Amino acid sequence: MAKTLHELHFELVGQDAQLDVDKEHAETWIKGFRRELENTDVGLFYFAGHGVQIRDVNYLLPVDANPTRESDAESQFLDANWVMQQMQEVKPKLGLLIFDATSATTSDNGIYRKQ
Numbered sequence: 158m159a160k161t162l163h164e165l166h167f168e169l170v171g172q173d174a175q176l177d178v179d180k181e182h183a184e185t186w187i188k189g190f191r192r193e194l195e196n197t198d199v200g201l202f203y204f205a206g207h208g209v210q211i212r213d214v215n216y217l218l219p220v221d222a223n224p225t226r227e228s229d230a231e232s233q234f235l236d237a238n239w240v241m242q243q244m245q246e247v248k249p250k251l252g253l254l255i256f257d258a259t260s261a262t263t264s265d266n267g268i269y270r271k272q
Contacts, residue, residue: 158203167201168193179221183235187243194247201253202240208258214238218261 159174170190178186187202194200207218211227216234224233237256244252 158205162201162203168197177220180219180233180235183217183219187235187240191243191247194244194249194252198250199253200244200247200249200251201255202244203255203257204240205257206259207261208237208256209234209261215256217256217258 159169163169170186170193175182175186190200190202204217209216209218209230211230214230215237216230217237217240218234222233224230237254241254244254
């Protein structure tokens with residue numbers, strides 16, 4: 158996907174695909190994405206990975222997520238609404254968010270597992 162976007166003249170934050178990113182680096186990268194949006198008319202955020210919905214909130218799961226209970230979501234996952242807010246605050250003429258995420262599931266004890 159990164160190669161295709163680059164061929165379509167999209168600039169990639171960090172100049173390349175961000176793969177297997179932990180939460181700290183994801184937040185840093187998304188803030189960098191927001192800064193880059195201030196200088197452009199079109200913004201595209203593409204996420205491929207795992208996601209989960211908890212109490213009507215959609216989360217993206219970084220690679221270091223290791224929750225043991227539902228209440229771990231806010232501290233270990235990335236709130237998809239926060240990602241959207243980063244783009245909305247800058248107000249590009251066109252903003253696209255693509256979440257290509259497989260759904261994580263819960264086990265009988267409520268622990269979230271990536272499939």
